[in-house]
Structure formats: C-alpha cells, structure tokens
Amino acid sequence: MPKVATILKTGAADEAAEEPPGVTTVKCEVEEEPPSLVAPIAREEEKPPGSQAHNNRNKFFGHIQDEQWNDWRWHFRNRITTVEELTKFIPLSTKEQDHLKLVTKKYPLSITPYYLSLINPFDHDDPVRKQAVPCFAEIALAGVGYEDPLEEQRNSVVPGLVHRYPDRVLMVLTDLCPMLCRHCTRKREWHKGGWVHTSAEIERMLDYIHQNPLIRDVIISGGDPLTLSTHRLEEVISGLRQIEHVEVIRIGTRCPVVLPQRIDDELCSMLSKYGPIWLNTHFNHPREITPEATKACDKLLRSGTPVNNQSVLLKGINDTVETQRKLCQGLLKIKVRPYYLFQCDEVQGTEHLRTSIDTGIKIIEGLRGHTSGLAIPSFVIDLPNGGGKIPIQPNYVLSKNEGELVLRNYQGRVYHYRNPKGMGPSGNGHKNGKRVAEPALWPQRPIRTPALTPGARVENRAGVRP
Numbered sequence: 415m416p417k418v419a420t421i422l423k424t425g426a427a428d429e430a431a432e433e434p435p436g437v438t439t440v441k442c443e444v445e446e447e448p449p450s451l452v453a454p455i456a457r458e459e460e461k462p463p464g465s466q467a468h469n470n471r472n473k474f475f476g477h478i479q480d481e482q483w484n485d486w487r488w489h490f491r492n493r494i495t496t497v498e499e500l501t502k503f504i505p506l507s508t509k510e511q512d513h514l515k516l517v518t519k520k521y522p523l524s525i526t527p528y529y530l531s532l533i534n535p536f537d538h539d540d541p542v543r544k545q546a547v548p549c550f551a552e553i554a555l556a557g558v559g560y561e562d563p564l565e566e567q568r569n570s571v572v573p574g575l576v577h578r579y580p581d582r583v584l585m586v587l588t589d590l591c592p593m594l595c596r597h598c599t600r601k602r603e604w605h606k607g608g609w610v611h612t613s614a615e616i617e618r619m620l621d622y623i624h625q626n627p628l629i630r631d632v633i634i635s636g637g638d639p640l641t642l643s644t645h646r647l648e649e650v651i652s653g654l655r656q657i658e659h660v661e662v663i664r665i666g667t668r669c670p671v672v673l674p675q676r677i678d679d680e681l682c683s684m685l686s687k688y689g690p691i692w693l694n695t696h697f698n699h700p701r702e703i704t705p706e707a708t709k710a711c712d713k714l715l716r717s718g719t720p721v722n723n724q725s726v727l728l729k730g731i732n733d734t735v736e737t738q739r740k741l742c743q744g745l746l747k748i749k750v751r752p753y754y755l756f757q758c759d760e761v762q763g764t765e766h767l768r769t770s771i772d773t774g775i776k777i778i779e780g781l782r783g784h785t786s787g788l789a790i791p792s793f794v795i796d797l798p799n800g801g802g803k804i805p806i807q808p809n810y811v812l813s814k815n816e817g818e819l820v821l822r823n824y825q826g827r828v829y830h831y832r833n834p835k836g837m838g839p840s841g842n843g844h845k846n847g848k849r850v851a852e853p854a855l856w857p858q859r860p861i862r863t864p865a866l867t868p869g870a871r872v873e874n875r876a877g878v879r880p
C-alpha cells in the first residue's frame with residue numbers, strides 16, 4: 415500500500431542551530447495519497463498510552479527514519495503550519511478549509527508531526543485535536559473576552575522581564591512555541607511572528623535581577639524557552655547562577671508533551687550542572703502521556719530536574735472527573751506532580767473551550783478523598799488585572815466559631831473539630847505581652863528599575879502557561 419502522505423522532507427541542514435530551527439523552515443510537498451484513504455481509527459480512550467501515537471506515526475510518517483523522528487529539530491522544521499498541509503492528514507471539507515483559513519489569518523496554526531500523530535483524524539471531538547487544530551469559533555466568538563485579561567504588560571520592568579511578585583521574576587526569552595495551543599492565554603501575540611531576545615536584551619534582564627537582591631526565584635518562559643538551542647539556554651542559566659541571591663530557576667515548557675524529542679541528553683546534561691532547576695510542563699489529557707513523553711520526563715528527573723504539571727481546564731477536552739483522574743494518576747505513574755489546574759483565562763478566541771468554575775470545583779470534589787492527595791492539583795483562577803492566582807476549592811467548612819468548626823468530608827459526613835485558640839509563637843497572637851506583627855508581604859527595599867532606552871520595546875508576553 416502506498417504511503418499516505420509523504421509531505422515532509424528534512425531540511426538541508428540538520429546541524430544544531432543557534433536560533434530556533436523553525437526560523438529556517440524548509441518544507442517540500444510530495445503528496446502521494448490523501449489521508450481519507452487511511453483506514454479509520456476508532457476513538458480509543460481505553461488503549462494504553464502511546465498506542466494511538468504509534469498507529470499514526472506509521473500511517474503518516476512511516477517513511478521517516480527513526481534518526482529524523484527522534485530529532486527535535488526535524489519536528490520543529492516540519493511543523494504543520496497551513497490549512498493545505500493539515501488537509502493532507504486530517505479530512506476537512508471545502509467549507510471547513512475556508513473557515514480555518516479565515517481563523518489562521520488571525521490565529522496561526524502550528525503542530526509538530528509528533529503531536530499530529532497523537533490525533534485521531536476522523537474524530538472531530540478528539541481531545542488532542544481540539545488543542546491543536548483551529549476552530550471557527552475562535553473568530554466567531556472573538557468579541558467575547560479580552561485580548562490581555564491578565565494585563566501582563568503593566569508588570570514588565572525591562573523588555574522581556576516581568577516582575578509582579580516580590581521574590582520572583584519571569585524571563586521571556588522568545589515567543590516561539592513548537593505548537594500553538596488553541597487555548598493559549600497569549601494568542602494575541604501570534605500574528606507578530608517569532609522573535610528571540612538578543613544577547614544584549616538578555617544582559618539587561620540579568621542586570622535587573624542582579625540589582626534586586628529580593629529576587630530569589632526566576633522563571634524562564636516564553637513562548638517556549640526550549641525552542642532555543644541548548645547552548646543559548648545555557649548562557650542564560652549560567653548567567654543566572656552567577657547571581658548569588660537567585661536560589662531557584664524554573665523553566666516553563668510544553669516540550670515534554672508536544673515535542674518530547676527536545677528533552678535530549680545534551681539538554682539534560684546541561685540542566686544537571688545548574689540545579690536546583692524545576693520544570694513546569696502542560697499535559698492536559700491522559701492520551702498525551704505516551705512512551706515518548708514518559709521517556710522525556712524520566713530523563714529530566716534523572717538529571718535532577720523535578721517536573722510539575724500545570725493543566726488548563728478545557729471544555730470537551732478534560733472537563734470530567736474521569737478524564738482528570740486518569741490524567742493525574744497517569745502523571746503520578748511517570749513521577750510528574752499534578753500542580754495546577756487552571757481555569758481557562760478570559761481570552762479572546764478561547765471562549766468555546768472555557769467552562770464554568772463549578773465544573774472545576776466538581777472535579778476537585780470528585781478527586782479529593784477518592785485518590786491520593788498527590789494526584790490532586792490546585793484548581794486556580796489567574797485573576798484579571800494582574801491580581802495573581804487564587805485557589806478555588808469545594809467548601810468543606812459548614813460553619814465555624816471561635817472554638818469549633820463544623821466540617822464535612824468527601825463522603826458528606828459531618829464532623830465537629832475543636833479549634834485551638836490564638837496565633838503566633840505564644841499561641842495567643844502575643845509575645846511578651848505584645849501583639850506579634852503579621853509578616854510583611856511586599857518588599858521592604860525598593861525595587862530598582864533601570865531606565866528604558868528611548869524606543870525600547872517592553873514585551874507584553876509574560877510567559878508560558880504550561
């Protein structure tokens with residue numbers, strides 16, 4: 415049987431590039447047969463993780479050698495970025511194609527061959543497809559929500575650096591992502607095309623961090639910082655490690671999910687030199703926990719890099735207790751801690767994927783007590799206007815007074831719990847007869863902000879939502 419769609423060819427040079435490889439995308443079309451001739455793949459929620467991926471890799475990319483398939487640069491170069499290319503893998507009617515072309519004018523498309531291989535092309539409601547393939551509702555409901563609900567620009571202190579909380583900053587190195595997730599909080603930025611901060615701009619960010627000794631935690635994000643070469647990333651990380659007061663470095667990336675090949679030996683060996691480094695990633699559905707993703711997380715863990723997961727609650731994708739239980743338990747099996755479940759932000763172009771806060775509360779209610787606490791993420795809302803994250807959870811406190819709380823457990827049983835009095839070291843909020851002061855929450859020392867050079871760009875992208 416002829417190959418289904420041989421549309422992707424390796425670019426001329428596979429060598430490591432200093433810039434993200436997508437910048438020099440080389441594509442070649444050699445179509446042999448439309449995807450509609452592929453035998454239908456049934457919806458396979460119950461199949462072991464990864465089996466679907468292997469199915470579609472063989473059908474779509476069977477002609478690609480393992481050496482290329484295992485090379486993240488090959489995947490990056492060969493991202494599917496047009497409706498015409500997409501149609502070679504996923505059957506779309508002419509009307510659907512016309513609609514998607516309109517959508518992608520406003521919100522572009524980018525899917526790695528690996529992530530495409532996880533999609534069941536014949537299921538419109540496939541939870542993996544919904545995260546990657548554009549949908550007409552993105553523009554049909556475009557008037558609902560805000561372009562930048564978190565008002566991220568307000569907290570940019572130098573281009574690429576966001577300082578919202580006293581002891582943490584966010585370094586935005588690039589706006590490139592291997593895959594453009596349809597629910598992205600920062601999809602307003604996509605049409606601007608890819609950029610990477612220059613060495614001089616990164617130097618200014620490091621200077622700012624150096625001058626502000628309260629900063630002990632730096633989040634490197636984007637876009638996806640792992641779209642940079644390992645060498646470039648190491649320059650940033652080693653620069654941070656030379657700043658004495660930087661204790662923790664965090665990396666936000668969706669690569670373990672959409673491009674697990676990126677987690678290679680070179681990267682892990684580099685990360686192992688600069689710990690403690692924590693990595694936050696973004697699995698949304700149990701089908702994403704494939705053998706490739708498992709291997710990527712295992713490599714990170716063996717390099718001494720703990721991996722946490724921050725998922726987004728998405729309608730029709732992961733908005734049931736059952737799916738979340740499978741996701742969170744699956745993550746624990748690969749030693750990834752479910753950390754946050756985000757309420758999807760009020761972002762224009764995502765309304766069709768948003769669901770109610772009640773859904774999130776019911777999910778947490780359905781997990782708490784029914785599975786290990788380790789498998790239960792915090793359900794959080796990132797407040798508009800830069801208000802920060804607040805946890806939302808079912809109400810287990812039925813009533814309380816100074817001496818007692820009336821509580822319910824996960825089975826609905828009611829318990830009375832004696833409430834010990836007081837606060838602070840002496841147990842009553844006083845020490846040596848004086849009231850103990852509440853700890854200060856915002857810096858005691860002023861934050862120094864270097865003056866912007868005239869015309870300098872202050873990025874309003876404030877990091878990955880992995």
Ligand code: SF4
Pocket residue numbers: 590591593594595597598599600636637638667668877878879880
């Ligand atoms: S920033 Fe995060 S959510 Fe947005 S496209 Fe990139 S990986 Fe996806």
